[in-house]
Amino acid sequence: MFIQTESTPNPATLKFLPGQTVLETGTADFPSADSAGPSPLASRIYGVNGVDGVFFGNDFVTVTKADAVEWDHIKPAILGAIMEHYQSGQPVMDDGGTPASSGHAEHSGEDAEVVGQIKQLLDTRVRPAVAQDGGDITFHGFERGVVYLHMQGACAGCPSSTLTLKMGIENLLRHYIPEVTEVRPVAV
Numbered sequence: 001m002f003i004q005t006e007s008t009p010n011p012a013t014l015k016f017l018p019g020q021t022v023l024e025t026g027t028a029d030f031p032s033a034d035s036a037g038p039s040p041l042a043s044r045i046y047g048v049n050g051v052d053g054v055f056f057g058n059d060f061v062t063v064t065k066a067d068a069v070e071w072d073h074i075k076p077a078i079l080g081a082i083m084e085h086y087q088s089g090q091p092v093m094d095d096g097g098t099p100a101s102s103g104h105a106e107h108s109g110e111d112a113e114v115v116g117q118i119k120q121l122l123d124t125r126v127r128p129a130v131a132q133d134g135g136d137i138t139f140h141g142f143e144r145g146v147v148y149l150h151m152q153g154a155c156a157g158c159p160s161s162t163l164t165l166k167m168g169i170e171n172l173l174r175h176y177i178p179e180v181t182e183v184r185p186v187a188v
Contacts, residue, residue, distance in 0.1 A: 001086060003079055008134040010158035012052070013064045014071065015134035018082055022056045022092055026103050027136045029152040030054040040090045041082070048077040055135065055153030056092065062134035062153040104139040114179045115142050121176055122149075126169055130155060137169070145181035147173060161185065 004017040028039065031053050036042035042054045045061070050069030055062045063078055065071060085092075104122070107115040119139050130137050135155030141148040149169065155161055162185075170183035 001083055003082055005075070005079075006134070008062065008154035008158070009160050010064070010133075010135075010154045010156075012067065012157065013062050013134060013154040014075065014078075015154065016061045016063065016078065016082055017059060018061065018086060020086070021059060022061055023058055025058075027138075027152065028056040028093065029136075029156075030056075031156075039093050040088075041085045041092045044081045044085050045078060048074055048081055050074045051078070053153075053156070057131050057134070057136065057153070060131075060134060064154075064157070103136065105141060107139070107142060111142050111179075114177060115139070117177050118142060118147055118173060118180070121173060122169075125172060130164075140186045145179060147180055147183045148186045149183060150186050 002019060004019070006015040006017065008015050028042075030036045030039065030042040030046070033046040036046050036054065039056075041061070042056070045051055045054050045063060050066045051063055051074070052066045053064035061082060065074060104119050122137065122139055126137055133154050135151065135153035135158070137155060138150045138152070139147070140150045149165065151161055155164070165183050165185055173180040173183060
């Protein structure tokens with residue numbers, strides 16, 4: 001098994017490509033070791049000292065390191081943990097731990113049509129591009145023209161995330177959906 005790695009715009013996060021499907025649908029975010037319980041793979045990666053976050057996409061795993069740790073010191077152990085997991089035959093997610101297919105928060109009410117447009121633009125234009133950088137952005141809410149988005153994986157804590165939100169996503173949404181006036185990040 002050969003696992004490729006790619007840098008991301010977030011210097012604290014690396015993208016690992018195991019060459020096979022990680023998740024069939026959706027994404028899964030494990031911001032702490034305590035949250036890794038539903039995933040044998042995330043638990044194994046958190047077994048490496050210095051791991052600060054784990055995120056799964058369709059064909060990638062992104063790992064965020066602690067500030068005090070150098071990639072040269074933990075990257076080989078992370079590669080080993082991923083390889084051991086796939087060789088063990090264990091599932092990536094235990095039963096019942098399958099992520100939601102869209103990852104977006106539910107929204108109903110008078111803005112339901114606008115929210116549907118927002119989610120469609122996020123799914124078709126934004127999320128594929130963000131996945132290339134090892135992250136994901138999901139809809140969290142819409143209130144009085146403000147779209148609230150949750151950033152995960154390499155996007156969470158990325159130095160360029162504010163620029164991405166304001167100059168990229170906000171401009172895109174405002175262009176196609178006049179009801180959108182602003183985009184703000186949320187921490188979940």
